[in-house]
Amino acid sequence: MRKFIAKILSGFWLLPLSFAVSSPAMAQQEPPYWASIDEPEARMRTGPSTEYPTMWIYKRERLPIKILARYKAWRKVEDPDGAQGWMHARLLSATQTAIVLGEKGQAQPLRSNPQADAKIIWRVEPGVVGKITQCENGWCLFDVTGRRGYVDQDMIWGDEPLK
Helix, strand or coil, rough: CCCHHHHHHHHHHHHHHHHHCCCCCCCCCCCCEEEEEECCCCEEEECCCEEEEEEEEECCCCCCCEEEEEEEEEEEEEEECEEEEEEHHHEEHHHCEEEEEECCCCCCECCCCCCCCEEEEEEEECCCCEEEEECCCCCCEEEEEEEEEEEEHHHCCCCCCCC
């Protein structure tokens, strides 16, 4: 019985450890890499500490962010407009997202297949953010709250190869 209880307790001890290791904020991936904002409000600061002034307050969960450098629990980031500063890692997620580029009123097509002549199934306005996967041959599968289609990689920010 003691061995059984010891196994259960050791399993409970390992469970929080597994979450800590797999947590995106704790990831030790080498920059540069892609991430996204994981909170309804996130502050970009001029340096890697809460002692530094806030440059921007982001109120756009899932906004794509390029991670440029690491310092302890802080990440030097770049946003889609090119602004650079520091965010705490707990504000970020490893989920890769992208933002649609273009001029206001110029919706981009989401296609049924990753081909320029494939059927248009949705249109997305510039500034729309979605999760991206399967980026190959100039196309990414773009998911905006369940509405999915393939978007031309030239029409989004958050997917180009880094390094």
